[in-house]
Amino acid sequence: MALINVKTKEVQIKIVYYGPGRGGKTTNLEYINKTYREQIKTEMVSLKTQDDRTLFFDFLPFDVGQIKGFDITIQLYTVPGQVKYNATRRLVLRGVDGVVFVADVQQDQRKKNIESLNQLYENLETYNLDLFNIPLVMQYNKIDLKSSDIPIWPSKVLQKDLNSHLRAPAFEASALSGGNVTSTLKKIISMTLASIQDQLF
Amino acid sequence: MNPTTELKKIINSFENTSSNIDIHTFDSVISRIGPLYKNTPSVITLLKMTQLLTRYLASKQKAAHVDALPLLKTIIGQLVKIVDTPHLDQKKIDSVVSEQMDRYKIFQNKIISNPNINIKDMDGLKAVILAIDWEISDVTLNNFETVVTQLLSKLKGYKIHHTFLKMIHSIGRFIGIQKVNAPTDSISFLRSVFENLQHIVQTKEMTFNEKKQLLEKDISRFQDFKQRISKPKKTAKAQQDTQTAQAGEIIPALSHVKTSPRDTPQDLTPLTELSEEDLTSDHISPALVDKHDSTNTPRDVMDDLFSMKESPADELLDAIHLMEVQGQGGENNVAQMFDQDDESQTSGLKKFTPQRKDNTPIAEIDSRLNEFFNLETPDDLLSEPVEAEIIKKENGDTESVESIVPFEDEDESFSEPTLIDNDKKLSDDPSGYETLKRLESSIKEKAWLKDKTVLNLIGQDITFLKTAWKDDIQKISLLEIISFNLDLSMGTLPENQAQDPNFLNQNSHNMNINNLPKGSSGILGKIKSMFTS
Numbered sequence: 001m002a003l004i005n006v007k008t009k010e011v012q013i014k015i016v017y018y019g020p021g022r023g024g025k026t027t028n029l030e031y032i033n034k035t036y037r038e039q040i041k042t043e044m045v046s047l048k049t050q051d052d053r054t055l056f057f058d059f060l061p062f063d064v065g066q067i068k069g070f071d072i073t074i075q076l077y078t079v080p081g082q083v084k085y086n087a088t089r090r091l092v093l094r095g096v097d098g099v100v101f102v103a104d105v106q107q108d109q110r111k112k113n114i115e116s117l118n119q120l121y122e123n124l125e126t127y128n129l130d131l132f133n134i135p136l137v138m139q140y141n142k143i144d145l146k147s148s149d150i151p152i153w154p155s156k157v158l159q160k161d162l163n164s165h166l167r168a169p170a171f172e173a174s175a176l177s178g179g180n181v182t183s184t185l186k187k188i189i190s191m192t193l194a195s196i197q198d199q200l201f
Numbered sequence: 202m203n204p205t206t207e208l209k210k211i212i213n214s215f216e217n218t219s220s221n222i223d224i225h226t227f228d229s230v231i232s233r234i235g236p237l238y239k240n241t242p243s244v245i246t247l248l249k250m251t252q253l254l255t256r257y258l259a260s261k262q263k264a265a266h267v268d269a270l271p272l273l274k275t276i277i278g279q280l281v282k283i284v285d286t287p288h289l290d291q292k293k294i295d296s297v298v299s300e301q302m303d304r305y306k307i308f309q310n311k312i313i314s315n316p317n318i319n320i321k322d323m324d325g326l327k328a329v330i331l332a333i334d335w336e337i338s339d340v341t342l343n344n345f346e347t348v349v350t351q352l353l354s355k356l357k358g359y360k361i362h363h364t365f366l367k368m369i370h371s372i373g374r375f376i377g378i379q380k381v382n383a384p385t386d387s388i389s390f391l392r393s394v395f396e397n398l399q400h401i402v403q404t405k406e407m408t409f410n411e412k413k414q415l416l417e418k419d420i421s422r423f424q425d426f427k428q429r430i431s432k433p434k435k436t437a438k439a440q441q442d443t444q445t446a447q448a449g450e451i452i453p454a455l456s457h458v459k460t461s462p463r464d465t466p467q468d469l470t471p472l473t474e475l476s477e478e479d480l481t482s483d484h485i486s487p488a489l490v491d492k493h494d495s496t497n498t499p500r501d502v503m504d505d506l507f508s509m510k511e512s513p514a515d516e517l518l519d520a521i522h523l524m525e526v527q528g529q530g531g532e533n534n535v536a537q538m539f540d541q542d543d544e545s546q547t548s549g550l551k552k553f554t555p556q557r558k559d560n561t562p563i564a565e566i567d568s569r570l571n572e573f574f575n576l577e578t579p580d581d582l583l584s585e586p587v588e589a590e591i592i593k594k595e596n597g598d599t600e601s602v603e604s605i606v607p608f609e610d611e612d613e614s615f616s617e618p619t620l621i622d623n624d625k626k627l628s629d630d631p632s633g634y635e636t637l638k639r640l641e642s643s644i645k646e647k648a649w650l651k652d653k654t655v656l657n658l659i660g661q662d663i664t665f666l667k668t669a670w671k672d673d674i675q676k677i678s679l680l681e682i683i684s685f686n687l688d689l690s691m692g693t694l695p696e697n698q699a700q701d702p703n704f705l706n707q708n709s710h711n712m713n714i715n716n717l718p719k720g721s722s723g724i725l726g727k728i729k730s731m732f733t734s
Contacts, residue, residue: 004551013555039573045514056521059514064573067565075513083337086385088521097555110451115382117454131455133556143475155472165455168557172475179475186570194562195555 002097002196004070011200012073013192014095015185018120019102020112021081024141027175028102029060029076032185035178036062056080057092067193070200074189081116090123098135098192099124100184101168102175103158105140107151110161117162135191136168139184144174204233205284212277224259228252238284243298247280250305257312264358266312276301312358322352323399330369330395333376334388342377349373361412365398368423375430390426394419575638633669636662644687659687 003012017025026046033044045059058078063071077096079089101120103113121131140158153161155172163170169187173180207230211223231252238244254273258265279297283289329348332341349370356362372391376383397419401412570576630636640662643655663684670676 001552001554004553006551036574047518056518057514059517061513065569067569068563072569083380083383091517091520114451114454118457121455121458129554132458135555135557140472155474159472160453161451162454164453165458170472172473174475180473182574182576183473186574186576190562190566190570191557192555193566194560195558196553197560197563197566199551199553 001095002192004196004200008071009069010071010073011193011196012075013097013189013196014075014077015098015100015188015192016093016096017076017078017100017102018089018093018116019081019141020104020109020116021083023081023102023104023109023113023116024173024175025078025081025102026058028100028139028141028173028181028184029058029078031175031178031181032076033060035182056088064189068200072193076185086119086123089119090126093120093123093129094127096124096127096129096134097196098137098188099131100137100139100188101162102139102141103162105142105152105155105158106145107153110153110157113158114161132166135188135195136166137184137188137191138163138166138168138170139173139180140170141173141175143172144177144179204230204237205281208234208277209281212274224255227255231255234284243294244280244283246298247276247283247301250301251276251280254305261358264354266308266358268308268311272304272308275304318352318356318362318402322355323402326352326369326395327399330373330391333373334392337376337380342373345373345377361401361409361416362398364416365394365401365419368394368419369398371423372426384426384430387426390422394423631669633666636665636669640666640683644683656687 002014004010017028019025029044029046033040040060040062042061047056047058057080058076060076061073062076063073065072077092079085079092099120101117103109103117124131124134138158140155142152143155145152155170159170169191171180171184171187173184175181211227211230231248235245235248238248251273254269254276258269258273261269279301283294283297325348329341329345333345335341349366353363353366353370356366369391372387372394376387376391379387397415401407401415640659643659643662663680666680667677670680
């Protein structure tokens, strides 16, 4: 939940990048951390296995500056994608304000995307949060594989698979090259802040 | 034939193996001897032990304990001796029976508590279970299957150990089949059953009853687990949906969940596409290019576990560890602990749970984010028409139209300069810094310099900057150098200037390059550094 300190005029929101393993959640954060290094100023915390898989979570906090006199702090988290780490995923989701669901467009990942999104719904339910109500942005990552021999799904298929009920804003993206990474992030921050602006500004 | 002679014959037919024991023939011989000696307790006792041992051997066959057959032969030998020697001293008979009973009890303890399982076997089993815990893959599951099957065969004669292994086998197979759909506590349950098996193997002094109690406890947990996974619930439905999907038809995510009535699955939602150009453009540095740069490398906090907690990441990490230490149910305890912490720290704080209400962000949010991310055009300008279109569709006023928004990246590296008149520019960017940044990004992209529109825009930016900085001779001189170099590289320099080697010097005669701020590379860098120095 968004923390608002009315005395010090500070707002803190927590955005979680969720999705199947090896989908590009960490790469999203790494791109943001690298591209906006000067603005971000804080360090990214990342706990990985030797084969570069997220062990617990990634964490990237930064201040975006003031909006109507409130200092806005954003905390970005990723969850571990591997199936067995669901308990950790649930813990990371605690207090979440906005979610970016990073889906993998590769054809053999279709089922995993759906399973992961279904599990996200259940995990949020444990905190009495409803995926249909929480600020959410879909990201269809690895779209750059179009130019390779690896078969991928058209975004329309992913929209139907993942977004036909949720109706969240969706972005095709290439986290590796940074395509639409910033747009995705800006959108989720904007949506999340907009959802609490009535309480704030 | 005398039954005892017959018994001797049968026993002599037993060789080193117990696989050929004919339990029916043996039982029939025993049943004929029994009534003959019903008033001789010593004989009856020996017969009972013989009968039990024979049954044990017949049931275990090759898996029977190696001491079983020699013991049976000895007892039958003593039995025949007592039967064949009618005037044997009663004390001697009692002593023989007592001795055989002791040997029988020792043997009984052996088969109950000491299976032929060594540390290496248990380590092997532990390794395959931990491998599944680490990653559920075909390789780890195959290894698990191989190791457990071997152990099941090895421990066939030891009911308690065998039952533990059967449970481990079933849970492991279940996890292998269910993978993502397996209940989250499946692996921890598998590990706990293994730990109990390990406990009874390693604790030699444990009595049979203690082992039995532990086994019964785990059987009860296993039954609960089975009941729980067979209960119809939302996840089961989702699972079924996924299985159907695997068979050919994919069921969209969350189809098993009640959706908001306003949502119609047929309509597609706004999608921002990534164009071919963006995908193939080489002007974006890959995200992981300088992954090994120590200054940008994410912090590894594995070594900081016991240090003072500085960030929410440290606290979360502790919570994860605590959860792992506490095992099953630990997650709830951790959550409760967090809640308590929160309550004590919330004075002066307000908490809001954001709700997606399709609120339009106030202008300040967009402008702040655009500024932070160095974006020129708010992406909402692109998606607004689409969202409006969807609202219409929701109201049923218009037909369903596919809502795909063409991609435009707002990254600094992607942003193209736009034509803005100088007056407006001056009011928007009085210092000229934003224009300078745009000029820098335009010039850096060599591919753009081939585009006449971009060149025009660069020219306009330079003209604007010259106006904005008309009183700053150093900046103007540097701008002249940029103009000159651009013209030179583009081949647009007037012929008389291109051939005049002093042209640059004439234009920069008022500027002492040594007075410029140090530490900035390139002319643009030097100009930018003037803003900060």
